[in-house]
Amino acid sequence: xxxxxxxxxxxxxxxxxxxxxxxxxxxxxxxxxxxxxxxxxxxxxxxxxxxxxxxxxxxxxxxxxxxxxxxxxxxxxxxxxxxxxxxxxxxxxxxxxxxxxxxxxxxxxxx
Amino acid sequence: xxxxxxxxxxxxxxxxxxxxxxxxxxxxxxxxxxxxxxxxxxxxxxxxxxxxxxxxxxxxxxxxxxxxxxxxxxxxxxxxxxxxxxxxxxxxxxxxxxxxxxxxxxxxxxxxxxxxxxxxxxxxxxxxxxxxxxxxxxxxxxxxxxxxxxxxxxxxxxxxxxxxxxxxxxxxxxxxxxxxxxxxxxxxxxxxxxxxxxxxxxxxxxxxxxxxxxxxxxxxxxxxxxxxxxxxxxxxxxxxxxxxxxxxxxxxxxxxxxxxxxxxxxxxxxxxxxxxxxxxxxxxxxxxxxxxxxxxxxxxxxxxxxxxxxxxxxxxxxxxxxxxxxxxxxxxxxxxxxxxxxxxxxxxxxxxxxxxxxxxxxxxxxxxxxxxxxxxxxxxxxxxxxxxxxxxxxxxxxxxxxxxxxxxxxxxxxxxxxxxxxxxxxxxxxxxxxxxxxxxxxxxxxxxxxxxxxxxxxxxxxxxxxxxxxxxxxxxxxxxxxxxxxxxxxxxxxxxxxxxxxxxxxxxxxxxxxxxxxxxxxxxxxxxxxxxxxxxxxxxxxxxxxxxxxxxxxxxxxxxxxxxxxxxxxxxxxxxxxxxxxxxxxxxxxxxxxxxxxxxxxxxxxxxxxxxxxxxxxxxxxx
Numbered sequence: 001x002x003x004x005x006x007x008x009x010x011x012x013x014x015x016x017x018x019x020x021x022x023x024x025x026x027x028x029x030x031x032x033x034x035x036x037x038x039x040x041x042x043x044x045x046x047x048x049x050x051x052x053x054x055x056x057x058x059x060x061x062x063x064x065x066x067x068x069x070x071x072x073x074x075x076x077x078x079x080x081x082x083x084x085x086x087x088x089x090x091x092x093x094x095x096x097x098x099x100x101x102x103x104x105x106x107x108x109x110x111x
Numbered sequence: 112x113x114x115x116x117x118x119x120x121x122x123x124x125x126x127x128x129x130x131x132x133x134x135x136x137x138x139x140x141x142x143x144x145x146x147x148x149x150x151x152x153x154x155x156x157x158x159x160x161x162x163x164x165x166x167x168x169x170x171x172x173x174x175x176x177x178x179x180x181x182x183x184x185x186x187x188x189x190x191x192x193x194x195x196x197x198x199x200x201x202x203x204x205x206x207x208x209x210x211x212x213x214x215x216x217x218x219x220x221x222x223x224x225x226x227x228x229x230x231x232x233x234x235x236x237x238x239x240x241x242x243x244x245x246x247x248x249x250x251x252x253x254x255x256x257x258x259x260x261x262x263x264x265x266x267x268x269x270x271x272x273x274x275x276x277x278x279x280x281x282x283x284x285x286x287x288x289x290x291x292x293x294x295x296x297x298x299x300x301x302x303x304x305x306x307x308x309x310x311x312x313x314x315x316x317x318x319x320x321x322x323x324x325x326x327x328x329x330x331x332x333x334x335x336x337x338x339x340x341x342x343x344x345x346x347x348x349x350x351x352x353x354x355x356x357x358x359x360x361x362x363x364x365x366x367x368x369x370x371x372x373x374x375x376x377x378x379x380x381x382x383x384x385x386x387x388x389x390x391x392x393x394x395x396x397x398x399x400x401x402x403x404x405x406x407x408x409x410x411x412x413x414x415x416x417x418x419x420x421x422x423x424x425x426x427x428x429x430x431x432x433x434x435x436x437x438x439x440x441x442x443x444x445x446x447x448x449x450x451x452x453x454x455x456x457x458x459x460x461x462x463x464x465x466x467x468x469x470x471x472x473x474x475x476x477x478x479x480x481x482x483x484x485x486x487x488x489x490x491x492x493x494x495x496x497x498x499x500x501x502x503x504x505x506x507x508x509x510x511x512x513x514x515x516x517x518x519x520x521x522x523x524x525x526x527x528x529x530x531x532x533x534x535x536x537x538x539x540x541x542x543x544x545x546x547x548x549x550x551x552x553x554x555x556x557x558x559x560x561x562x563x564x565x566x567x568x569x570x571x572x573x574x575x576x577x578x579x580x581x582x583x584x585x586x587x588x589x590x591x592x593x594x595x596x597x598x599x600x601x602x603x604x605x606x607x608x609x610x611x612x613x614x615x616x617x618x619x620x621x622x623x624x625x626x627x628x629x630x631x632x633x634x635x636x637x638x639x640x641x642x643x644x645x646x647x648x649x650x651x652x653x654x655x656x657x658x659x660x661x662x663x664x665x666x667x668x669x670x671x672x673x674x675x676x677x678x679x680x681x682x683x684x685x686x687x688x689x690x691x692x693x694x695x696x697x698x699x700x701x702x703x704x705x706x707x708x709x710x711x712x713x714x715x716x717x718x719x720x721x722x723x724x725x726x727x728x729x730x731x732x733x734x
Contacts, residue, residue: 032711040707107704 016057023050037091037101041084048080112158113169113190119159119198120237122151123205123230130227141223142213145230149206152237156198163195164588170243170307185305188241192588196440197240197372200447201365203569205233207562208360211455214556215356215462225265225354232258236365240372245294245304245330248373252290252333255366256283262361263353275352282346286336293329300326310379324384330377331391338370339421340428341398345654347421348405351413351467355458358413363420363454364447371427371443378436379592392432392515396522398425401651403529407536408637408648411467412457415537419493420450422526426508429523435511437589441577442504444585448573449492449501452566453534456486459559460541464548469540470630471548479555483542485563490538492570494531494614500574502611507577507586509610510603527610531617536633539625 023046030043052073059069095101126148130141172187188194209229216222235254242248264276298304300322301312312318318326334340339347350362361367374381374391381387399422406418423446430439459482460475461467476483492499495506505527513520577585624632637644649655 028714032707032714103706106706110702110704 013057013061016053016060020050020052020054020057023047023053025050035102035104037094037103037106038088040103041087041091044087045080045084048076052076112155113162113167114171116155116159116169116188116190116198116241119152119155119202120234120241122155123148123234123237127227127230127234130223130230135223135227138222138226141226142209145226145233146206146209146213148230149202149209149233152233153202153206156195156202156237159190160195160199163190163192172243172305184246185244186247187243187305189243189307190241191592193372193375193440193592194240196444196585196588198237200368200444201233201236201240204364204447204451204566205229205236205360207565208356208364208451208455211359211458211559211562212354212356214558215458216354217556219354221265225262228258228261228265229357229360232262232361232366236369239369243306245297245306245309245377248376249290249294249333252337252369252373253287255361255369256280256287256337259283259350259361259366262357263350265354265357266352269352271349272352275346275349279346279350282343283336286333286343288332289329289336290333293326293332296322296329297326306376306380309377313380313383318380318383320384320386323380324386327377327381327384327387328390331374331381331387331394334370334373334428335394336370337373338367338424338428339398340370340394340425341401342653344398344402344421345650345657348409348414348417348650351411351417355413355454355461358417359451359454359458362417363450367420367424368427368443368447371424371431371439374428374431375436375440375443378431381431382434382436388432388434390432392429392512392519395425395428395430395432396512396519396526398422399429399526400425400522400529403526403533404647405650406533407529408644410469412461412469412472412537412541413454413467415469415533416450416453416457419453419530419534420446422530423450423493426505426523426526429519430508430511433508433511433515433519435507436592437577437586438504438507438511440589441585442501442508444576445492445500445504445569445573448566448569449489449499452485452489452563452570453493455559455563455566456482456489459555459563462555462559463553466548468548469537472541472546473544473548474542474546476542481560481563482555485567486538486542488567489570490534491618492574493534494618495527495610496531496614496618497607497611498574498578500570500572502607502614503574503577503579506603506607506610509606513603513606524610524613528613528617531614532621535618535621536625539621540630543625544627544629 027043027045027047027050030046031040034040034043055069055073055076057069059065059067091101094106098105123145126144129144134140134144167190169190170187171189172185174183175186176184178184209226212225212229216225219225232255235251235258239248239251239255242251260276260280263279264272266272267276294304297309297318301309301318303309303312309318313323336343347362347367351358353362381391402418402422402425406415406422409415409418423442427439427442427446430436430442459479460472463475463478464472466472488499492501495502497503509520509523509527512523575581577583624636646652
């Protein structure tokens with residue numbers, strides 16, 4: 001049914017890529033500047049989302065790759081969920097040990 | 112028996128090994144083992160001499176080190192007149208010295224060690240004499256040098272003895288190095304080290320000048336070191352720090368004579384180089400005179416004998432250099448017996464008075480009549496008084512020297528006069544007059560007296576082996592080794608008379624100055640020629656020069672090298688280390704442990720790569 005109607009705004013390749021890049025940049029900025037480990041974890045999720053948007057966009061606009069982009073996005077989604085679980089577990093452990101989740105304080109590997 | 116002549120060195124070797132691996136716990140057993148081993152060697156040596164006199168000649172060679180592309184290095188032995196003669200000298204003197212040592216070294220803490228090394232030395236010396244190629248000779252050559260070092264330093268807790276041992280080892284090493292270079296050189300030139308093969312090459316023109324002269328002079332360098340010839344003579348007087356029987360065996364009769372023996376052994380090569388012959392004769396004559404003058408002023412009885420030994424070895428070198436190899440060897444044989452006797456006599460009186468200083472002796476004939484007689488006879492022999500052994504061989508050498516150059520002849524004659532004088536100066540100082548020290552009678556063990564009497568026999572009679580009125584059997588025995596220029600020296604009545612007169616003159620002069628056991632005449636003469644006396648008493652400052660060279664020059668160069676090592680070489684190594692450490696210290700700051708910083712760097716890297724990839728696209732390849 002939607003395919004019979006002309007789109008209100010034609011959403012092209014560039015729209016998707018710009019959105020993906022913007023999400024990635026926002027996530028990147030968050031990951032690099034936040035001190036709270038949970039915030040960083042969330043920022044990384046945003047970066048992953050940006051990547052997934054890019055994948056799906058390419059899958060829609062490049063003929064011949066079928067559902068490859070979508071499948072990749074599903075993988076990223078799965079891995080991101082697992083990563084979030086592991087990440088939060090690490091953060092809880094760090095908190096128990098050091099009573100803080102500020103990444104500035106977690107510098108025992110300093111050379 | 113000559114076919115199995117290797118038994119001769121093997122017997123003392125077995126004794127040495129037995130002492131080294133067990134018997135040393137029992138000093139008495141060690142002494143007897145060595146005596147037994149040397150006795151076997153002596154008996155076999157006499158059998159071998161008998162066979163050699165009957166005309167038996169053996170030359171056996173075995174491959175030792177096979178070389179993949181080239182001739183194998185051989186080991187082997189020969190029995191010829193030269194070897195047979197030396198075997199007798201070495202084994203007999205060694206046997207008597209071992210017996211003497213039983214008494215002399217009695218109660219010494221290192222008694223077993225002493226006899227062990229004596230056995231090792233005897234083995235090495237006998238092996239050296241039997242070896243038929245230069246490489247094998249060199250191996251034994253180094254072994255006798257090692258034994259000499261070990262035995263000079265027998266009383267190593269005394270610093271002088273330890274120093275003397277080191278000095279002997281290092282100084283002879285200078286000559287040994289020349290010998291080694293000579294061996295390598297001759298091998299490179301000819302591909303063989305068999306003395307007989309080298310001799311054939313020299314005779315047939317296969318080995319010609321300058322290689323011939325260079326090679327044989329390098330070999331002579333080894334002989335100069337071992338036989339204490341100028342300028343490597345400085346170690347021998349100091350070597351007297353060793354026990355007196357060691358001096359008698361090693362530093363009078365055998366090892367120091369090894370240099371002379373080496374030149375006799377290589378004589379068939381040497382004789383084809385007139386230059387080398389001249390060098391040998393000149394070095395010999397100079398050493399003979401040079402060392403004799405030092406003997407005039409020494410007050411240490413053993414040092415007098417040491418100077419005399421070097422001087423007499425010079426005589427032998429002169430004989431060989433003059434082309435009279437048989438005469439040199441004849442003197443070697445006679446000298447070995449009477450000089451060993453002189454040393455054993457010196458040991459006998461040192462044992463009595465506990466000092467080497469002639470000025471603290473005097474009147475000893477009362478306590479040691481046997482020693483007095485033996486020493487006088489040996490000294491007369493050394494002075495060349497007929498009919499004792501020294502006269503006959505010395506006369507042959509004088510005759511040969513007269514036939515080569517008047518200067519050599521004159522040097523030999525003057526040496527003869529000085530020899531007679533300094534020997535009887537020592538004899539009179541020790542035995543004449545009354546005691547100047549604190550000698551007190553105590554009996555001498557028979558094991559020390561018997562060797563003196565035994566050595567008196569060859570001292571008196573060994574000269575007749577080469578006596579001209581018997582047709583010089585010794586010269587005839589060695590005839591044919593080398594082509595020989597005047598090998599069988601003829602008897603010159605005028606030479607004999609002159610040398611005898613000079614010998615008697617020397618003895619009489621010594622009697623006039625020291626006969627009564629007085630020191631004042633000698634001191635008066637010394638005072639009159641004070642500057643000259645000082646030079647001679649300081650051994651012509653040769654040791655000072657060497658010390659200066661070693662102390663200032665060598666240590667200066669060593670200091671420079673050390674500085675270079677410490678600053679430049681170590682600087683490079685330490686510098687590399689410092690660079691590593693410093694760069695590590697700097698780079699570790701990067702590892703802040705801040706994960707976000709790592710992420711920043713990662714991001715910056717990706718951006719940089721992206722820019723590098725994208726920029727060319729935007730500019731169409733034009734940067």
